[in-house]
Amino acid sequence: MSIQEETPFYFRQLLSGRDFGINNPIAQQMVNFAYLIGDKDTGECVVVDPAYAVQDLIDIADSDGMRITGVMASHYHPDHVGGNMMGHTIEGVSALLERIQVPIHVNEHEAPWVLKTTGISQNDLCTHSAGDIVKVGQFEIICVHTPGHTPGSQCFLTNGCLISGDTLFLEGCGRTDLPGSNVADMYDSLNTLAQLPDSTVVLPGHQYSAPSAALMSDVKEYNYVFKPKTKEQWLMMFGHD
Numbered sequence: 001m002s003i004q005e006e007t008p009f010y011f012r013q014l015l016s017g018r019d020f021g022i023n024n025p026i027a028q029q030m031v032n033f034a035y036l037i038g039d040k041d042t043g044e045c046v047v048v049d050p051a052y053a054v055q056d057l058i059d060i061a062d063s064d065g066m067r068i069t070g071v072m073a074s075h076y077h078p079d080h081v082g083g084n085m086m087g088h089t090i091e092g093v094s095a096l097l098e099r100i101q102v103p104i105h106v107n108e109h110e111a112p113w114v115l116k117t118t119g120i121s122q123n124d125l126c127t128h129s130a131g132d133i134v135k136v137g138q139f140e141i142i143c144v145h146t147p148g149h150t151p152g153s154q155c156f157l158t159n160g161c162l163i164s165g166d167t168l169f170l171e172g173c174g175r176t177d178l179p180g181s182n183v184a185d186m187y188d189s190l191n192t193l194a195q196l197p198d199s200t201v202v203l204p205g206h207q208y209s210a211p212s213a214a215l216m217s218d219v220k221e222y223n224y225v226f227k228p229k230t231k232e233q234w235l236m237m238f239g240h241d
């Protein structure tokens with residue numbers, strides 16, 4: 001018998017090509033993480049960045065006795081919300097909305113980009129400002145606005161976990177040479193994340209390292225993006241011409 005008390009916090013980290021979209025070569029190649037976050041007491045959960053095989057994600061939640069009540073979108077790129085990428089069509093939020101009617105939570109600065117990439121309509125979106133809170137049962141998810149990779153990139157902070165999207169990886173950070181990127185903003189966003197408690201568990205948008213999660217204290221110590229101590233140094237190292 002376990003003496004550990006069962007927590008009502010529901011959390012799944014799911015790897016594309018392994019846990020969902022299993023036979024999809026793009027899903028295997030891109031190694032995206034989707035997340036399910038919810039409250040076991042109410043049976044509600046949100047899905048972060050559903051792409052490649054949305055029915056798989058619905059089925060995984062269902063097999064855990066959970067019902068998806070919303071989508072949290074970290075940013076507009078097709079490997080996170082669906083759309084066309086490098087000649088491939090990736091399934092995403094538009095396919096999800098054909099199956100379940102749920103709000104797509106996006107940052108206000110990302111909304112036009114998400115609409116263009118996915119083809120969904122403004123009515124499908126629930127737009128957020130920095131610091132907004134989305135409730136899932138008894139749990140709160142804080143939307144942390146982290147521009148840099150894209151204008152409205154957002155990370156999600158809940159129950160000591162930071163879902164860091166393509167802003168912060170365990171090694172490195174998201175690219176800042178793409179449409180809507182801003183390398184100076186990325187410096188500020190990484191600094192915002194670095195203020196979080198050392199015990200925060202960092203859960204990135206891709207499996208670009210052997211571990212799939214790490215403590216913020218370790219990420220701050222080992223990730224080279226935290227080496228520059230001023231924006232000037234940062235721009236010298238990572239700035240683009």
Ligand SMILES: [Fe+2]
Pocket residue numbers: 075077149166174
């Ligand atoms: Fe991205």
